[in-house]
Amino acid sequence: MRRFWAVMMVAVAGCAAQPPAPEITPAQHAANITAAEQAGYKVVAKGDRTLFCPTAAPTGSHMGPTCITESDFEAMVGRNTTAPAATLQHQLPGPGPGSGH
Numbered sequence: 001m002r003r004f005w006a007v008m009m010v011a012v013a014g015c016a017a018q019p020p021a022p023e024i025t026p027a028q029h030a031a032n033i034t035a036a037e038q039a040g041y042k043v044v045a046k047g048d049r050t051l052f053c054p055t056a057a058p059t060g061s062h063m064g065p066t067c068i069t070e071s072d073f074e075a076m077v078g079r080n081t082t083a084p085a086a087t088l089q090h091q092l093p094g095p096g097p098g099s100g101h
Contacts, residue, residue, distance in 0.1 A: 024070060024071070024074075028074075029050070029070070032050075032052075032070055032073060032074060033050075035073075035077060036052045036073060040054060040055050040056065041053060041054055041055065041073075042054075042055050044067065049069065049070075050069075050070045051067040051068065051069060051070075052067060052068050052069075052070065052073045053065055053066075053067040053068075054066075054067075
């Protein structure tokens with residue numbers, strides 16, 4: 001049980017240590033809305049957050065579309081390099097080079 005709480009404390013401390021996302025200027029916000037609407041997204045305002053929801057579900061999927069935040073949208077179009085989604089590296093599946101296969 002102590003190990004569980006130790007892991008939880010480390011996870012909470014790690015999440016708290018992340019810097020806040022940079023503020024989006026009104027000009028950036030307007031540009032994001034225009035780009036999202038041109039790309040086929042529906043812009044939804046929920047409180048102080050703006051969500052971008054695709055108007056069509058992915059091909060072959062029975063699930064509804066998933067909305068993304070404005071910072072994730074910026075990362076997707078390449079404007080914001082500090083969003084978590086922008087730090088992912090795409091790698092080919094399977095064993096890497098030099099693995100003997």
